[in-house]
Amino acid sequence: MKRTIFDQDHDDFRSSVRAFIAKHISPNLERWDSEGLIDREAWKAAGEAGLLGIAVPSEFGGGDNPDFRFRMVQMEEFARVGANSFNAGTSVQDDLVIPYLADLGTQDQNSRWLPALCDGTAIGALALTEPGAGSDLQGIRTTATRDGVDWVLQGSKIFITNGILADVVIVLAKTAPESGARGMSLFIIPSNTPGFRRGRKLEKLGLRSNDTAELFFDDLRVPSDSLLGVEGRGFVHVMERLPRERMSIAATAVAAAMAAFEWTRGYCFERHAFGQAIGNFQATRFTLAEIATDLDAGISFLDRAALLLNDGELSAVDAAKAKYWLSDIHNKIVDRCLQLHGGYGFMLEYPIARAYADARILPIFGGTNEIMKEIIGRDIAAHAESN
Structure with a gap:
């Protein structure tokens, strides 16, 4: 699917994110999984590379660019190499902690914490x-x-x-x-x-x-x-910021689904059985066709929601729809992709196995998908009663 949501600035940023990942993330992924912890040095390196606090005003050490598409680029590149744990940590920093401070903090509070959160010397x-x-x-x-x-x-x-x-x-x-x-x-x-x-x-x-x-x-x-x-007003403050959090989850879901599909497509035409690539069997092609179509629909859904978020027009209901449907479709896609890997899909040395385990939390994060459906359903009922 050709995407029109990104421009040259996003493409240039993607190149810098890839360079950062190749140097600081990919070489450490297996060790971090084994140790159960990410090095603080990786956070500092992310700050030095300008990957934290992109939306934070420059007076507090940020990138002064609230365009959510830059965050989407990061998520896609982290997912591409299976760095889902690092993505989860930085998403909490950039899409939850920092917006709470930037929106609600006093000058003194923001002066104390935002520069450190942006340069990676503080983790939130x-x-x-x-x-x-x-x-x-x-x-x-x-x-x-x-x-x-x-x-x-x-x-x-x-x-x-x-x-x-x-x-x-x-x-x-x-x-x-x-x-x-x-x-x-x-x-x-x-x-x-x-x-x-x-x-x-x-x-x-x-x-x-x-x-x-x-x-x-x-x-x-x-x-x-x-x-x-x-x-x-703490509860209200949280409710007001949930759309951003849920969009972060939705974007993570699409990024991870894209990565899973790319790994699987490559595997299906490298792996041979019965004298041919398994991607040439009709059953495999049909499954790949279904995944590709679901993924295109998900990308279109996400891109529309991201532009609404940028324009300040994304409603809580729209965010709930994006979070619920995209995290569900992500789990569906990753499950199909693992199946196409056969027995190798169950081996942790293959990224699809780790992606399968990582995917399961997204329908739970940020309010369960059952809660998302309740939010959507209440809105439907409210509009029905008013008509």
Whole structure:
């Protein structure tokens, strides 16, 4: 499929991303998977290469370019070499943590954290999920109570991407538990704060080298200027930023599906059985045809949504549709691609096996796809009732 969404600037950027990956990422992928952790040096190298904080204003050390297509280029190039764990970590940094700070932070907060997040000397995490509250954020139990001019946090979080390496964590806590969704606030928590404790580095099915952790806050005391945004509007702040997060997941899904198809197409015409390339069997050709068509539809869907995001016109419902459908189609494509690899597809030395394991989280990330369907369904019902 010929894509018209990218121009020469994006193509030039793609070349620089490929050079960065060849030098700093590809040689380390197997070791990182084995160790279960990505070197901090890779983050610093990404910052030096201008791959972090692309949308951040230049006064805070960023690229001053909010065009989401540059992020899409990165995701495609990371997926092309199977660097899904590094993509997951940098997506949290660039599509979650940095936008929260850039949109909601004070001048002092942004001056302190954004330059370090952009140059890779600081790694960020977003701590929303708790053991008893995943997609239902209103069920969180972490609290922040005033004590003089300070806030004191108590509670825990789970499944926090970048949790082991994070230097700064944005935490959602209840500041007025009796007020429900209107009683939540966001806080900027440096990880060296007394009372901040990391739990286990969690063992996952996929994204093996991306660090995912439990976090604990034990009488964690922070000053009043640690509040991010408006007190009591933490839940609203999160809801307002979910479309960007879900677009990041959708773009990751398409990038990974594209990579899986390219690996599989090559394999099918290199691998021979019964005297010919397996790609010449009708059953294989039909499967490849189905994958190619699904992929073209997915790319078109994503590209349209990306342009809407750039124009500030992507609705929460549209983002939910993109996240749900594209992550589902990604899993469907990767499953078919693994099948075409036969027994080799089950071997971790082949990238399709790792991609298969990495794919499964995307329908869960950022709100499960069942929640996405509920968001879409409620919108349909609301419009039906108003007509």
